[in-house]
Amino acid sequence: MNLPRISLLPTFLRELLSDQTLPREPEPDAIMEDVDQVAAFSETGRAESTLAASYLFHTARASQALQGCKRVVDLGCGPATQLIQIASINPEIEFVGVDMSQEMLRHARAHADEAGVRNVSFMTGDITKLDAFEPQSVDGVISTVSLHHLPTAGHLEGCFREIQRILKPGGALYLADFGRLKSLKSVIFFAYMNRDRDPHQLLLDYERSLRAAFLLSDFQKLAKGFLDGAVNVFSTFKVPLLIVLKTPDKELPAEKIAILNRMRDGLNPRFKYDLDDMRTFFKLGGLKNDVFH
Structure with missing residues (x-):
């Protein structure tokens, strides 16, 4: 969101004042197995x-x-770019990345090897049918910007049902994804707002993702129906461009906070601006306990 915030105002008002008119458009399945597409995505x-x-x-x-x-x-770990970063910050945790795409997992394993991260393994699997995991067998479940790839709302419900099944009582949860906007104009605005600095493939992927996003109300309903009452649903302020479902925060060790802040300090200034925008809009949406200085 590296642009004057005043330029967001027309889109912000459109989303606040309009009715929901944008239908969901699931992403093409072939993208996740096409060798060239997966390589470009990774x-x-x-x-x-x-x-x-x-x-x-x-x-x-x-x-x-x-x-x-x-x-x-x-x-839905995909090529594991996000997972490897999380795993590197938390070396004491064993992570298992699950994805249906063999090609995505090939890139994920190569990335883990290249990064030297040893506390991650991968398996091929359908996140709506996690048959490889016994009931109440994992301490935590995460998913970052992957749930919109599911074909239908029924598949999303199946995923939540499986999360409920495999997660231990009191287990940790962090799910993040896009929320469906009300207007196609808003989708185009957000998808291409960084066209002067991001590659076209990234912009196109972003547009497809926003078109395929589920509604905030879908996540709220499923969280209430399948997940423990301790799970909270947050979104960016007023306009649910991004949605987070999570269990309560636990205190991070000081060394991890220091690492995260060094990573923030090392960002390109324009990306640091983007991070600070995310922090601000989620804080206004009720998400507290920001660890960044």
């Missing part, structure tokens, strides 16, 4: 881009929820 996500801010935000927030966990499952 490389773009690890290149210098606005995603750097998003990754660091979710790493900090997920880490706050996961303290004390021993085994955590990442649903």
